Amino acid sequence: xxxxxxxEGWPVYIRMHEKDSDLYLIEKSRKGDxxxxxxxxxxxxxxxxxxxxxxxGERDADxxxxxxxxxxxxxxxxxxxxxxxxxWISRIAVNTCIDYxxxxxxxxxxxxxxxxxxxxxxxxxxxxxxxxxLESKRxxxxxxEAIGRLPGKLRAVVVLNEIEGFxxxxxxxxxxxxxxxxxxxxxxxxxxxxxxxSFAREQI
Amino acid sequence: MDCKRVKALMEEGTGALPGSEQNAxxxxxxxxxxxxxxxxxxxxxxxxxxxxxxxxxxxxxSARVMARIRLExxxxxxxxxxxxxxxMPLHIKAAEAAAAVLAISIGVWSAGFxxxxxxxxxxxxxxxxxxxxEELDTVPPGSMGDMYLSIKENGNEQ
Numbered sequence: 406x407x408x409x410x411x412x413e414g415w416p417v418y419i420r421m422h423e424k425d426s427d428l429y430l431i432e433k434s435r436k437g438d439x440x441x442x443x444x445x446x447x448x449x450x451x452x453x454x455x456x457x458x459x460x461x462g463e464r465d466a467d468x469x470x471x472x473x474x475x476x477x478x479x480x481x482x483x484x485x486x487x488x489x490x491x492x493w494i495s496r497i498a499v500n501t502c503i504d505y506x507x508x509x510x511x512x513x514x515x516x517x518x519x520x521x522x523x524x525x526x527x528x529x530x531x532x533x534x535x536x537x538x539l540e541s542k543r544x545x546x547x548x549x550e551a552i553g554r555l556p557g558k559l560r561a562v563v564v565l566n567e568i569e570g571f572x573x574x575x576x577x578x579x580x581x582x583x584x585x586x587x588x589x590x591x592x593x594x595x596x597x598x599x600x601x602x603s604f605a606r607e608q609i
Numbered sequence: 610m611d612c613k614r615v616k617a618l619m620e621e622g623t624g625a626l627p628g629s630e631q632n633a634x635x636x637x638x639x640x641x642x643x644x645x646x647x648x649x650x651x652x653x654x655x656x657x658x659x660x661x662x663x664x665x666x667x668x669x670x671s672a673r674v675m676a677r678i679r680l681e682x683x684x685x686x687x688x689x690x691x692x693x694x695x696x697m698p699l700h701i702k703a704a705e706a707a708a709a710v711l712a713i714s715i716g717v718w719s720a721g722f723x724x725x726x727x728x729x730x731x732x733x734x735x736x737x738x739x740x741x742x743e744e745l746d747t748v749p750p751g752s753m754g755d756m757y758l759s760i761k762e763n764g765n766e767q
Binding site: 439442443446447450451453454455458459466467470471474475478541542544545546547548549552563567568573588591592595598599602 | 620621650651654655657658660661662663664665666667670671673674675677678679681
């Protein structure tokens with residue numbers, strides 16, 4: 406069973422929330438209902454996996470995403486409704502990815518997976534569609550590859566703000582940095598991305 | 610509206626701006642070449658980033674997470690020492706296994722060494738020495754034992 410602390414401090418309107426809301430599912434999970442936690446996993450797995458995929462690359466993403474949910478399950482007792490489950494689980498995902506990146510290289514498979522090769526493979530294996538769709542896909546994959554080449558700190562703010570749509574304040578809370586730092590990192594990240602994408606266009 | 614305010618608005622998005630500010634922003638961008646260029650570059654970048662693919666969790670992901678959770682719950686019901694042992698990180702577990710193998714090897718080697726010594730009779734000799742009469746205390750004079758020994762010695766002499 407998860408941390409069994411009852412959410413007694415939560416306001417009444419949250420305790421009586423709709424039966425499909427995150428908060429209702431969290432409350433049930435805290436009482437030991439594993440199917441409620443599974444519903445939470447299903448609801449948020451794509452977002453968590455996407456964050457891990459951009460932060461770590463293909464091979465470690467699955468393990469890191471699983472670890473994220475395991476940590477969330479263990480720490481349900483410390484969850485507070487204020488940031489919301491989505492922001493909370495994203496924060497755990499980013500921290501898990503940072504831990505993965507700090508691990509010794511022999512424990513990580515990421516080093517052996519250059520992002521560029523991976524995305525090139527994805528593109529070449531895709532079914533041919535209309536020209537505009539292919540161009541759009543090509544552009545998207547080029548951006549994804551460029552994001553994969555950003556330094557970790559810049560990559561985290563781009564993934565959380567530009568890809569996942571969290572506000573500056575939410576990203577600041579997730580990464581435990583000031584809002585001003587989020588903005589300056591985003592600005593630097595855009596500059597690096599611009600250079601990387603210009604270089605990629607020149608190569609083509 | 611000055612360049613600083615325009616830059617802040619560009620970064621934060623202009624969707625929720627009131628009409629009057631939207632107009633002021635448009636006028637500034639028409640007049641200021643630097644801000645117009647930055648705004649254009651930012652729009653292109655945002656458009657590119659919105660085209661970045663979103664990766665979905667692989668099939669069976671939630672089932673794998675729940676299987677791991679159930680495994681943890683089962684381990685949590687195990688006795689304390691076993692749970693503590695299983696909760697160790699992988700490299701600690703490997704060190705524990707190596708230490709256990711080493712301890713067992715030393716035990717087996719020591720047992721073999723002792724049994725060789727016993728077979729060679731060294732230990733038996735020690736016990737014989739301990740049990741010899743020379744190690745016993747001498748009989749006190751005038752005691753029953755002394756009288757018995759004197760009679761026995763006299764009888765032997767005769």
